[in-house]
Amino acid sequence: MKSLDWMDSALCAQTDPDLWYPEGSGQHARTALRVCDQCPVRPECGEYAQGVEDASDGRRYGAWAGLSACQRNRQTSASAARDAQIIALTAQNLTAAQIGDRLGITGRTVDRVRATHRQQQEAA
Numbered sequence: 001m002k003s004l005d006w007m008d009s010a011l012c013a014q015t016d017p018d019l020w021y022p023e024g025s026g027q028h029a030r031t032a033l034r035v036c037d038q039c040p041v042r043p044e045c046g047e048y049a050q051g052v053e054d055a056s057d058g059r060r061y062g063a064w065a066g067l068s069a070c071q072r073n074r075q076t077s078a079s080a081a082r083d084a085q086i087i088a089l090t091a092q093n094l095t096a097a098q099i100g101d102r103l104g105i106t107g108r109t110v111d112r113v114r115a116t117h118r119q120q121q122e123a124a
């Protein structure tokens, strides 16, 4: 299990939680997203959010990692294409670091995509 120590540095933990799950007006969401812009753990938050949302059948709600739910929905299509690239490059025996360098992502993201793919293969 991954460490959640990064949450200790999450700026949203120091503010009104309702800002991240706004109802009605988008003003609260805009405020939340401005806080996210300054947050030092935004990459970790983004990876965590994707894991949570993947585990809940892709349901997205609220602001995470500087993105609204709609923005994360759009990002999902791009992520699927990126994941396919990761699997293709893995088949060419590239390391996670090499793939990360090529695609402009972290090796940890590559490892996560590979692990998810392996689990899907095993379950099939």
Ligand code: SF4
Pocket (backbone or CB within 6 Å): 010, 011, 012, 013, 035, 036, 037, 039, 040, 041, 042, 045, 046, 063, 064, 065, 066
């Ligand atoms: S990036 Fe994530 S952890 Fe940081 S303030 Fe935004 S929602 Fe919270």
